[in-house]
Amino acid sequence: MLETLIRKLERFVPLSLEDKRMLERATAKVQQVGAREDFICEGEVSNDLHLVLNGFACRYKILRDGQRQIMAYLLPGDFCDLHVTMTGGLDHSIGTLTACTIVSIPRYAMVDLTRRYPAINRALWWATLVDEGTLREWVVNLGRRPADKRMAHLLCELLVRLEMIGLANGGRYELPLKQSELADTLGLSVVHVNRILQQLRRDGLITLKRKVLSIHDVERLKDFAEFSPSYLHVEQAESDGMDSQRAMMRRYEAPPLEDMRVY
């Protein structure tokens, strides 16, 4: 059931069969949520953590005047509210963008797992740090890039993230977002998003039709957006001839401290 999560975690830290078995066993309820529904609301207290199995969800906040800002996209394999384990409550809402499959994991199960299985502990740490790096990148994007590069950067990030979970290929992926949702992500108006998309199309950088995005020349778009995927900690295991097992070990050894359980 949790293949996507496990595959993601194994990008960071190798997990034993036991680790994986225990993770699988922690899942409680699986629920289907329709498109554009909130499934965790601000202030709500829950004894479960949530994980996206399928579909696009997002973390967002609504301001007094009704404006919305999306703070994160939650893709298959992403935790929605891992931090609630410690803080006990959310100061924002989480809703779906498309229909989603959401797994609940009881808080106590997660606490237990992280206490007893150091590799899981480490892996979840990595996942959190990647989220934090992504937030930093969004700050740069919102603060200092003009609308067109901002959009391009987002499209590049989604490309890389979706590639990692097998949902993008050859610069092509399904982008099930409305322009108003892109606007709420990039801090722009819908109208401007529309114009920017058309500009990117005119410039031959992308095709976006019927919710399918095609990036014509990925390198060109990345260069235009000044996109560097390092913050996502992608490591293309096979690309330099290593078999994936060895690649994984090398990755793990990089910080030269055995059994590094931090926090």
Added chain:
Amino acid sequence: MLETLIRKLERFVPLSLEDKRMLERATAKVQQVGAREDFICEGEVSNDLHLVLNGFACRYKILRDGQRQIMAYLLPGDFCDLHVTMTGGLDHSIGTLTACTIVSIPRYAMVDLTRRYPAINRALWWATLVDEGTLREWVVNLGRRPADKRMAHLLCELLVRLEMIGLANGGRYELPLKQSELADTLGLSVVHVNRILQQLRRDGLITLKRKVLSIHDVERLKDFAEFSPSYLHVEQAESDGMDSQRAMMRRYEAPPLEDMRVY
């Protein structure tokens, strides 16, 4: 030496004398860094973590065209690069804004501490989650607030953070930043920052002279900025008549899971 850090951590999790003693013992080198110097550079690998003891520092990134975006302010008691413990490298730079005192803590010492002292583990987790919450708030600020509210929000955040470490009082604190640094934080131009500050002064919200900021009516500014400090997890221990010991316990018990070691 680490009073500021310890006081901050104790806001989240009570620490035993032993915990505190071990933390103190972990410190290695203490260095003085002049104003506006980089002390950790992008890509640089170090076996030490860094903690601000004194002064203002920041995390930032420079774009191709020379623009800078500040992604975080690092105040006394804040870790600069806790996440390097896992990822082993930084994808951005860290520099001082004022002269700073910086403590180095060997990575291995930190790993050891977090493995052997669950309370320290928990406390550092909290600190990280607060940082993440702050980043989310900055995304909202940059994405959806106009320049004046954006500035007001930043000033409120700094007020609360500085109050927590005893560097602000009665809506008044030393703000040693140049307007160009505020601009690089808020994603604005220097000229616009200048005009916004004048507007806030004209509106009677603030006084800012010789690097000292006075907020005339804190509630009014917070309301204007739509600032809610929940993401900073401030809890005013004494304000409702509890003694601080009890307040701390209550805080700790809030998520009702004993010995919660997460991650």
Added chain:
DNA sequence: CGGCATTTTGACAATCGTCAATCAGTGTGG
């Protein structure tokens, strides 16, 4: 009193937002 960094101003331009209308796609019921 210089000399330099920083703040402040004004004039102007670019980016981006708002409003309102039109167009296109999709699904429904007759």
Added chain:
DNA sequence: CCACACTGATTGACGATTGTCAAAATGCCG
């Protein structure tokens, strides 16, 4: 199959916010 309604995308005209450039004023330090 077509009329209809609805949502989302697109367009044009216009306005507001914010940026750029260059100069002047102020503050700070030796």
